[in-house]
Amino acid sequence: MSEHNSKHPSRPRKDPRNFLVTEGRHHRKRISRSQTAHDNAFDGSQKSSVKNEPQVKKVIVEQPDYYVVVVPDILDGALTRHDRDVIAVARSMVDDGYQDGQGAVLVVLFDEAETDLRALGADRVLYFTEPDHQGSSINTCAAVLNDLMGAENIACVLCPDSVGPAADIGRMLAAKRKTFVASGVCQVSGKKLRQRIANGRIEAERPIPDVMLLLEDVGELSSGCIYEARPYECQLSPEADNRVENLGNLSVDPNDIDITEAPFILSGGNGIADWQAFLDLGQNLGATIAGSRVVVDKGLIDRDRQVGASGKITSARCYIAMGISGAPQHMQGILDCEYVVAINTDAGCPMAERADLVVVGDASEIAQSLSDKITQQRGDHDDI
Numbered sequence: 122m123s124e125h126n127s128k129h130p131s132r133p134r135k136d137p138r139n140f141l142v143t144e145g146r147h148h149r150k151r152i153s154r155s156q157t158a159h160d161n162a163f164d165g166s167q168k169s170s171v172k173n174e175p176q177v178k179k180v181i182v183e184q185p186d187y188y189v190v191v192v193p194d195i196l197d198g199a200l201t202r203h204d205r206d207v208i209a210v211a212r213s214m215v216d217d218g219y220q221d222g223q224g225a226v227l228v229v230l231f232d233e234a235e236t237d238l239r240a241l242g243a244d245r246v247l248y249f250t251e252p253d254h255q256g257s258s259i260n261t262c263a264a265v266l267n268d269l270m271g272a273e274n275i276a277c278v279l280c281p282d283s284v285g286p287a288a289d290i291g292r293m294l295a296a297k298r299k300t301f302v303a304s305g306v307c308q309v310s311g312k313k314l315r316q317r318i319a320n321g322r323i324e325a326e327r328p329i330p331d332v333m334l335l336l337e338d339v340g341e342l343s344s345g346c347i348y349e350a351r352p353y354e355c356q357l358s359p360e361a362d363n364r365v366e367n368l369g370n371l372s373v374d375p376n377d378i379d380i381t382e383a384p385f386i387l388s389g390g391n392g393i394a395d396w397q398a399f400l401d402l403g404q405n406l407g408a409t410i411a412g413s414r415v416v417v418d419k420g421l422i423d424r425d426r427q428v429g430a431s432g433k434i435t436s437a438r439c440y441i442a443m444g445i446s447g448a449p450q451h452m453q454g455i456l457d458c459e460y461v462v463a464i465n466t467d468a469g470c471p472m473a474e475r476a477d478l479v480v481v482g483d484a485s486e487i488a489q490s491l492s493d494k495i496t497q498q499r500g501d502h503d504d505i
């Protein structure tokens with residue numbers, strides 16, 4: 122098993138550990154996860170930084186006149202791609218002078234997130250993630266924001282319009298403030314927004330209200346600056362309001378999730394000789410199983426798990442393609458996937474071209490050795 126780049130020595134390999142931010146539906150822009158330049162930008166050691174390290178402009182806002190607030194969803198301890206899009210919109214509102222005076226982007230975290238918010242455009246971060254507050258109800262989170270709006274000049278609160286908690290918090294906040302919430306927002310320009318209504322068939326233009334729920338891919342991070350993400354100090358102690366209780370996430374069988382919704386997919390193709398090893402790996406990884414049309418036609422998986430033009434379109438955060446060549450009809454089904462891993466004997470196949478990480482080798486052997494590794498690690502963990 123080896124990571125490939127032999128067939129395309131002139132093309133640099135992509136590093137899947139980097140953050141991805143969409144530029145548009147099918148274009149991606151990478152933001153380095155490396156902290157070096159960012160750290161240097163703030164500790165004053167910029168001049169002595171590593172050779173070829175890009176110079177990063179630092180932005181410090183001492184006393185903002187107003188804030189544009191972002192409430193991210195946070196999934197598995199990190200901001201989602203959608204969350205980052207929303208921060209990018211907040212950033213451009215502030216940079217374009219949404220209100221008179223100096224604005225700042227304030228990100229409010231109701232859950233722990235490991236993501237570095239400085240590169241994403243946050244001037245301030247309010248951490249409402251103390252153990253006392255964990256599992257706070259949607260109502261309590263909305264009450265925090267309501268208090269914040271009473272204490273500061275908050276121009277607008279932005280949330281991703283998704284199935285995550287942030288959209289519910291935004292709607293609850295609007296209800297508390299007896300104000301209008303704009304959902305399905307697909308464009309923000311000046312003091313106006315465009316939103317999709319009537320099941321996306323119509324776009325309407327409106328003034329920006331207190332609370333906006335934004336669709337994915339609306340924002341584009343473009344500044345190349347590094348922001349402070351300074352902890353925001355405030356004394357907020359809203360009354361706990363548990364009329365709507367947060368029961369946390371329910372565990373589900375990954376194979377009960379439709380492949381259009383699944384966040385993590387292990388997909389198999391004609392290159393897999395040992396199908397049982399593939400299925401075992403899916404179970405060990407906790408991934409949703411899918412496949413190419415060839416394996417569906419062979420009767421190895423149900424037709425509703427076929428990815429592609431005549432199957433279903435997935436937008437998984439991680440799509441592992443084992444023994445799949447990457448025919449155009451298949452690729453149409455994975456255009457929106459965030460990270461693609463190709464496992465294939467052919468380092469030059471179209472799937473490898475598309476992938477963020479390519480592992481060259483026999484699919485069945487790799488499936489077996491990954492499963493063995495996971496089982497071994499679980500055993501080690503149980504022994505502790």
Ligand SMILES: Cc1cc2nc3c(=O)[nH]c(=O)nc-3n(C[C@H](O)[C@H](O)[C@H](O)COP(=O)(O)OP(=O)(O)OC[C@H]3O[C@@H](n4cnc5c(N)ncnc54)[C@H](O)[C@@H]3O)c2cc1C
Nearest residue numbers: 390391392413414429430431432444445446450451466484
């Ligand atoms: C109208 C139309 C609609 C279609 N719709 C779809 C669709 O919705 N979805 C879809 O998937 N296809 C669709 N197809 C079929 C599509 O054109 C391809 O035939 C199909 O996607 C190929 O599937 P595959 O990659 O699994 O198989 P193959 O093309 O046979 O590729 C197998 C891959 O496995 C690799 N491999 C071989 N041995 C190993 C090994 N030991 N270990 C690891 N890798 C190995 C090979 O290098 C190769 O890349 C459609 C076709 C038509 C005409």
